[in-house]
Amino acid sequence: MNVAARGIGNLTMDETPADLRFAEIWLHDNAFRNINVADLADHLGYSESHLRRIFLREFGHSPGRYRDILRIEKASLMLARTKLPIIEIANLCGYTSHPIFTRAFRHNKGVSPRTFRMRAWRRLRMENSVAASISDSTGYDIQFLQHIEHEFFVVRHYGHLAAGAQKKAWSYYTSSHLSHSARYSQAAWIFHGDASITPEERFKFDLGFRCNQLRKGINTRLFRHTVVKANRAISTRFKHAEDIPWIREYLLLKWLPEHNENINGEPMCVIFDAHDSCDGAGHLILPLHS
DSSP, X not given: OOXXXXXXXXEEEEOOOHHHXXXXXXXXXXXXXXXXXXXXXXXXXXXXXXXXXXXXXXXXXXXXXXXXXXXXXXXXXHHXXXXXXXXXXXXXXXXXXXXXXXXXXXXXXXXOHHHHHHHHHHHHHHHTHHHHHOOSTTOOOOEEEEXXXXXXXXXXXXXXXXXXXXXHHHHHHHHHHBOXXXXXXXXXXXXXXXXXXXXXXXXEEEEEEEOSSOOTTBOTTTOEEEEEEEEEEEEEEESSGGGHHHHHHHIIIIIXXXXXXXXXXXXXXXXXXXXXXXXXXXXXXXXXXX
């Protein structure tokens, strides 16, 4: 992914042009439906050939190819992190039959979905053996939630970031692109991807704050309104942002399998208690398969 960037201290900040950012988000949100890239080109006021050319330059793939990659990456996540039947995963990722899905997956990954799943399960348990074997006396208060709906104003950042860099990125985007009057809702992160599955260059974060109405001072060329919904989810508290990856692995490798639950592949949300920073405690929300 050839996203434009600038350096802020030791952190490289994403400066993808707003129209291409919108195009990528539209593809990301609609990748699992029967979408028409021509509709996106019309909305942006571009010809299909021009959209294809600038999208290829920025993201390394044509819009159609990028959509196919998003489908395979979600399927990879679901295969590695759930026990759902392969045909159900195929349907969730926009494929109409098992053979079509298997051919597409093998073409991208070099192995069948079943082989990929077995290898991923073994690798993840070896890499995260502590999280997989931890006792249930951890003290995590894990709550089941139903029919959740949270609204956010967020900016998309491309590329994987560790927790410390995420804090810097959140501070950069909110301080550089929001007026002070707009920055008083709870800080929030939305994770699009899995650090153990998703290639680093295609990992995406939405960084911003929880908010239910447009406020003055919000740069809508960069920040966008989004709604995260889930029929079912689990939530638990964390004390520090650095704890989030560990807690997520514990939930995925230990807690969810033992409770016969599966994620649905939708993004994990993190909402901090503080209104003006990503320091300290908060809670994370992990959507579940219905």
